[in-house]
Amino acid sequence: MNRRKAIARILLFGGAGAAIAGGASYYHFNKKPDLLDLDQYVPLIAELAEVIIPETDTPGAKSAGVHDFIVTMIRDCSSRKVQNRFLYGLEDVASYARTQYNKSFVHCSKEDKAAIVAHFEKKSRPWEGLMGKISSRLFGDSFFMTLKKYTVMGYCTSMQGATRAMAYEYIPGRYQGCIPLQPGQRCWATE
Template identity: 55%
Template sequence: MDASIQKKMNRRKAIASLLVLAGGTAAVYSGVRWRKLNTAPDLVKLQAHKDLITELAETIIPATDTPGAKAAGITPFIISLVTDCTPRREQNRFIEGLIEVDGYARAEYKRSFIKCSTEQREAVVAYFEKRDRPYKGLLGKVSKRIMGDSFFTIMKKYTVIGYCTSMKGATEGLAYDYVPGRYVGSVKLQPGQKCWATE
């Protein structure tokens, strides 16, 4: 057999072996990850990370001329939603995400997220928002079905729901009409108009 043909055959075998090895490694990793996400979550860690949840929520909805998430007191609401209303996989992803946020802040800035400056916190949140952005199309649907929502998706969603349904968020952060008048189907918004607190 010609030496060049032998080299090509050897190269193909080597590439095939590498692909099989990579596929096997990915399958093992996926299996371990799947098992980990489906174990009973350690919900006690939510209370241990209460201050971190508060500061993350405040970074997502900071105080400006209206109260932020911290002033609205939404941390117990977020913990309650994760504990009582979130599937097991997403509970594990959320707890895992809290640990990763603190680890990332320590690796980047040599301090915990809570002790970071506002700019550093915003950079950490931007990193996790980009990292946890859902895939588009069919891949996104399959990923959500199998793995559930990502950490930052859950954190952001629960922060917004908690803020918009809190007393301070609904009455000071949003436009709230306690006793609405007649129904008007189409209203022109004024410049700087706040969103309505009720639908």
């Protein structure tokens, strides 16, 4: 066998393998998700949101009802790619907590929950440059980016988040583009 034919066959089989793997992962993220599974993950979503925005002297994400907002956004306002990635991410968090800590995420200590969330935050960082753009376009945002985005959005638009965690003025006066904050003052929800 001559070298040219051998190299051509290697490239052909390598390219075919890459195309099959890419097609399988593309199908994996674009198939119709089973959104009924989302209901069983509501306690996990609530705990994950609480780790992102914990309760201090202001209400946390769980008491603001952010988990219901996240479920609604995933179910009604997200594409199939985002729904599938979110469901696979929840499965990954549940299985990671079981393998690393021998208990469910909900029953882990605060330190263990923070370590698990830090692991998934580090894991979900997007690639740099062109590969990151292609990955984001083909597969959507990562699980943790979606979770974080919807947690912050849900908290800032909730009644408790807007009124008790941020300064809220029911009827704002004139528009001011830049308002300096005083020491100890909360950020504005309306201005």
